[in-house]
Amino acid sequence: MTVTPEGVHDALRAEVAGRAGALWDVALRLHADPEYAFAEHRAAALLSGELESAGLTVRREVAGMPTAFTARSGRGRPAVALLLEYDALPGLGHACGHNLIAAAGLGAALALHTVLGGAHGSVLAVGTPAEEGGGGKAVEVEAGVFDDVDAALMFHPGVHDWARAPLTAQVQYRVGFHGRAAHPTGNPTEGIDALAALVELFNVVYALGRRLPPASHIQGIVTHGGTATNIVPDYAEGRFGLRAATTAELDALTAQLGECAEGVARATGTRAETERVTVRYDHFRDSAVLSERFAGHVSRAGITLTPPVPGVQLGSSDIGNVSSKVPAIHPFVAIMDADGSDHTPEFARAAASPRARTVLTAAAQALACTAADVLLDADLRTAAWARHREGEAT
Structure with missing residues (x-):
């Protein structure tokens, strides 16, 4: 296969499409078996097992967390990380759609491994536990998991189609009086x-x-x-x-x-x-040049991403800590209409709906193509790092 961007993109999209049924099965298995912060043992075993079976090199219990892992295809730089979230919400299950985040990252990593075979740097699938309050990504940043990475990519299901995430900084403190x-x-x-x-x-x-x-x-x-x-x-x-x-x-x-x-x-x-008393979540700094690439790729599935509505904040996430370290993206792709909300029983049901299945395939394809752009386009990497170092990403 000729290594042109168009040829690689076509091959990646076809590879993800061929795995669509298997990826949906993974998403449904996670959805039916929700596990909570730092206790996602079955989810981590399922995802890391799929990656290991495909030939990626898997490390478990990363950064001292029993349910964190990495899976690497290729070696050296350039390097791109795909982030897999898989914790659920107590009492609500996958009401934040992490089952879809995990399956999309898995699909993108498997497609890149098959199509590029590690010949153009490395792809790192990163299992990130406890986003819902535990801060697994923040722990991984401190442990050096992203030290040799050029970009970190993920998507998040939501009620908006937004190219970037307006995520705030967050922390909790205990105050005692004697x-x-x-x-x-x-x-x-x-x-x-x-x-x-x-x-x-x-x-x-x-x-x-x-x-x-x-x-x-x-x-x-x-x-x-x-x-x-x-x-x-x-x-x-x-x-x-x-x-x-x-x-x-x-x-x-x-x-x-x-x-x-x-x-x-x-x-x-x-x-x-x-x-x-908690890990501090940094605010999210979007890598505009990479978000634009993702938006362009996902548009092929008929999904149009727009900037977020000014002034709207959607909470906080430990992806902010990753974005302080390397260029990162965190687009939202809607799986239900904007009059709904995540962290609700309705959103949990939406995360296993036909619309979610369509979004999963489209997001996995767009993540894979964006990751390939990072690996194959030195000018894109330079632009992303320049923005990041100048502090121009928002």
């Missing part, structure tokens, strides 16, 4: 009410929230408020979720939360302690 216990009637003046301090922090955070930018917010819950009504609480604790449009803005908001907690502690005579 006071002094006392009997509220026997010796009330000796008590220092830790719960009162925590309640005051909620008041301060509410006031702060009224002057934050639209994409920023702090939402808190009480996780410990004392043990008995006849004891002044000597310890109280809350958990706060913070979001912001950019990682830098999130860092500033985190600092403000700490300052608020310390101010309340001084005012109430308590001692505050603030601790990060």
Whole structure:
């Protein structure tokens, strides 16, 4: 086969089309057997097994996570990573469509391995557990999984056809207040009410929230408020979720939360302690030059991707951490109409619908073709890295 872009694209699309039934079967098996963050043992075994059987070199328990893996075709640079998510939502199953993300990445990796055979660099299929709150990709970034990668590609099913994802930065913190216990009637003046301090922090955070930018917010819950009504609480604790449009803005908001907690502690005579309790998700930086390639390829299936609606935010994801490391894409392709929403029972049903099957094939073909462009087009890689290094990606 002649190695021209057109010839490679045609071969990849045909290869994915020939595997469409098998890929849909994988998607349905994942859908019928949802597993949750860091416990996706059967999903990881299914996906890594398919890749290993096809001849890719598989590494399991990557980055110290039992359900993370990589599968490599070829060697050296250039290198492109295809990201496979497969965790589900407790109580809702695959209401975020990760079964389709996994199957599409699998299909693209298998097609690239068959068509290119590792002759033009390397393809790395990366199993990324615990996107729904655990941050598997963030852990993999820190472990160096993406150190020698030129681009990271994935798609996400949704209710919009958007070329890029407006994903914010996100983190959670625990704030605890230490006071002094006392009997509220026997010796009330000796008590220092830790719960009162925590309640005051909620008041301060509410006031702060009224002057934050639209994409920023702090939402808190009480996780410990004392043990008995006849004891002044000597310890109280809350958990706060913070979001912001950019990682830098999130860092500033985190600092403000700490300052608020310390101010309340001084005012109430308590001692505050603030601790990060989740992986921080960076905001997503889209590689426009690569997203344009994906949009062009998926348009062959009659899917037209547009820019996201200005001002709309769709939550956060650990793909943001990957996009801080390498050029990355995360387009949305609709599997239900825009009046719906993910993280709902309706979306879980849509992730196993005929429309989802069509989107799966189209997305796998577009991912494979975009990945081939990265491997075969040095000018495209240069442009993607230049944008990334200049900070122009959004």
